[in-house]
Amino acid sequence: MNGDGGGNNELQFYTALPTNSYLENGKLVIKAINENYQDRNFTSARIRSKYKGDWKYGRIETSAKLPTGVGTWPAIWMLPTDWNTAAGLKAEKLI
Numbered sequence: 186m187n188g189d190g191g192g193n194n195e196l197q198f199y200t201a202l203p204t205n206s207y208l209e210n211g212k213l214v215i216k217a218i219n220e221n222y223q224d225r226n227f228t229s230a231r232i233r234s235k236y237k238g239d240w241k242y243g244r245i246e247t248s249a250k251l252p253t254g255v256g257t258w259p260a261i262w263m264l265p266t267d268w269n270t271a272a273g274l275k276a277e278k279l280i
Contacts, residue, residue: 187231188223195258197227206230217252239266 188198197217199205205228206215217229251259 188225196225196256197229198223198225199231200228201230202228204228206232235266 200222204216204218206213208214213232215230215232217227219227222228245263247261249259249261
């Protein structure tokens, strides 16, 4: 997918590999793996739902088990499809 770290100088390479993102017991698993891949020492997954659906009203809930430790910056972003052109956008970032 990309190795630019999402624009944040992140150390992982985002892949579309089934070892980095998969369903397990009805839950989405996004897994970072310490491995050498495309000149990076870690792989992970980045899930983008752009153009997959937008909602004007409603409620979306998430429950996440996030890693802790030095050098980690886990985040869940919720952005509308037109996030880069939306006037007065208020993006939600859960960290």
